[in-house]
Amino acid sequence: MFDLAEIETLRKSLDTLAKGFSDLPDFGPDHDYAAIGAVLNEAAKKMQENFPYHHPLYAGQMLKPPHPVARLAYAMSLWLNPNNHALDGGIASSAMEKECIANLGSMFGWEKPLGHICGGGTMANLEALWVAGRLHPGKKIVASEQTHYTHARISDVLSLAFDEAAVSADGRMDVDSLEKLLSNGDVGTVVVTLGTTGVGAIDPLPEILGLRDKHEFRIHVDAAYGGYFHIASKLGANARRAFDRIREVDSIVIDPHKHGLQPYGCGCILFCDPAVGNLYKHDSPYTYFTSDDLHLGEISLECSRAGASAVALWATQKLLPMNPGGDFARSLDKCLLAARALWQRLDQSDSFKCLMMPEIDIVVYAANGDDITDSSRNAREIFARAATQNLHLALIELPTNMARHYWPELTGDEETITCLRSCLMKPEHLDWIEQIFSTLETSAKS
Numbered sequence: 001m002f003d004l005a006e007i008e009t010l011r012k013s014l015d016t017l018a019k020g021f022s023d024l025p026d027f028g029p030d031h032d033y034a035a036i037g038a039v040l041n042e043a044a045k046k047m048q049e050n051f052p053y054h055h056p057l058y059a060g061q062m063l064k065p066p067h068p069v070a071r072l073a074y075a076m077s078l079w080l081n082p083n084n085h086a087l088d089g090g091i092a093s094s095a096m097e098k099e100c101i102a103n104l105g106s107m108f109g110w111e112k113p114l115g116h117i118c119g120g121g122t123m124a125n126l127e128a129l130w131v132a133g134r135l136h137p138g139k140k141i142v143a144s145e146q147t148h149y150t151h152a153r154i155s156d157v158l159s160l161a162f163d164e165a166a167v168s169a170d171g172r173m174d175v176d177s178l179e180k181l182l183s184n185g186d187v188g189t190v191v192v193t194l195g196t197t198g199v200g201a202i203d204p205l206p207e208i209l210g211l212r213d214k215h216e217f218r219i220h221v222d223a224a225y226g227g228y229f230h231i232a233s234k235l236g237a238n239a240r241r242a243f244d245r246i247r248e249v250d251s252i253v254i255d256p257h258k259h260g261l262q263p264y265g266c267g268c269i270l271f272c273d274p275a276v277g278n279l280y281k282h283d284s285p286y287t288y289f290t291s292d293d294l295h296l297g298e299i300s301l302e303c304s305r306a307g308a309s310a311v312a313l314w315a316t317q318k319l320l321p322m323n324p325g326g327d328f329a330r331s332l333d334k335c336l337l338a339a340r341a342l343w344q345r346l347d348q349s350d351s352f353k354c355l356m357m358p359e360i361d362i363v364v365y366a367a368n369g370d371d372i373t374d375s376s377r378n379a380r381e382i383f384a385r386a387a388t389q390n391l392h393l394a395l396i397e398l399p400t401n402m403a404r405h406y407w408p409e410l411t412g413d414e415e416t417i418t419c420l421r422s423c424l425m426k427p428e429h430l431d432w433i434e435q436i437f438s439t440l441e442t443s444a445k446s
């Protein structure tokens with residue numbers, strides 16, 4: 001779990017950091033490290049209770065350990081604790097953040113996006129929908145039934161009407177259902193999810209872009225989870241077509257703390273048109289003093305933010321550039337392959353009923369059973385039994401008609417069915433598929 005070389009690497013970088021401040025008069029706050037150590041050990045004991053997110057046998061929710069370079073860069077910068085709200089708080093880390101934004105923008109094909117890091121995907125989507133509401137006041141936000149649940153809540157916070165387009169059995173937005181909503185003329189913005197949180201579906205962006213020729217609306221892409229797969233080389237045809245046209249949308253959310261190897265507190269909003277920055281104008285009497293340059297706080301809703309997030313992301317992009325074919329892209333390909341491999345193994349098993357083929361690295365599968373109630377119960381039991389063998393899964397409640405498309409003989413009237421769900425976010429998962437599958441089989445049969 002932990003390599004001593006990592007601590008040694010951190011110490012060296014801290015020496016370098018300290019050299020930058022060595023001309024200051026000596027100042028030594030006096031800390032009681034025995035007391036600190038005792039409390040720290042107590043905290044570490046409590047942390048033993050967490051699920052082992054870093055291990056390949058954790059194959060449940062969207063949890064992925066940060067890369068050591070991100071962890072170390074974050075930790076190193078904490079000795080200063082920069083605040084990227086304003087240049088007073090973080091000169092260097094603000095410049096790093098701007099570089100990170102430029103890199104993420106160019107990954108999607110944007111030359112001069114406006115954007116910044118924020119607390120996570122929810123905050124990033126809040127900014128996107130806030131801008132959407134300012135540009136189309138009084139008009140609706142539309143997303144799919146499988147969109148992240150926070151879009152409805154964010155719309156509520158912003159007092160914007162929100163509506164849902166239906167999805168097809170594979171979880172993608174149904175274009176006919178969307179067009180029906182658009183024909184009312186009151187839709188300002190469509191949220192297109194590239195990689196839904198539940199099943200990893202890729203909404204049909206090319207068709208939705210086609211509708212924009214007939215009906216005028218903004219497109220916001222929520223790629224909080226799926227965004228980095230843009231540079232993967234092993235996407236299926238549908239996902240590839242969608243990502244190939246991502247540059248044509250108005251705004252994009254991507255979460256570096258999901259697939260970008262970052263510690264939490266790192267979401268990102270990008271706007272194609274930098275002129276939306278004007279919407280953020282305000283007159284704060286106390287924030288900006290040291291420079292006339294653009295402060296990140298002038299283009300974000302949040303004020304104080306961890307500059308450490310920017311330092312960590314910058315270091316990660318430096319070590320692992322987001323090039324198609326590079327190490328980072330290849331690690332994403334392994335996740336795609338792992339998901340397909342698990343899906344195929346499960347599809348051959350009598351104990352499980354596979355749902356949609358994974359478009360990214362999320363596999364959703366039902367437990368075999370006599371009817372919906374029995375299948376749902378079996379899924380919950382497999383979930384619990386697997387955990388006793390250190391295999392950690394997730395559960396998902398899906399509309400029954402989604403499952404029935406893949407399992408036509410399924411009987412029962414319940415509206416939803418409990419299925420199993422595995423996010424195979426770690427490239428190491430690829431080498432652990434047989435082990436994961438055999439534990440699933442024993443958990444299903446015992």
Ligand SMILES: *Cc1c(COP(=O)(O)O)cnc(C)c1O
Nearest residue numbers: 120121122148197222224225255
């Ligand atoms: C995770 C996720 C979010 C929310 O992001 P947080 O970083 O958890 O706030 C929004 N949309 C999608 C598609 C997500 O997967």
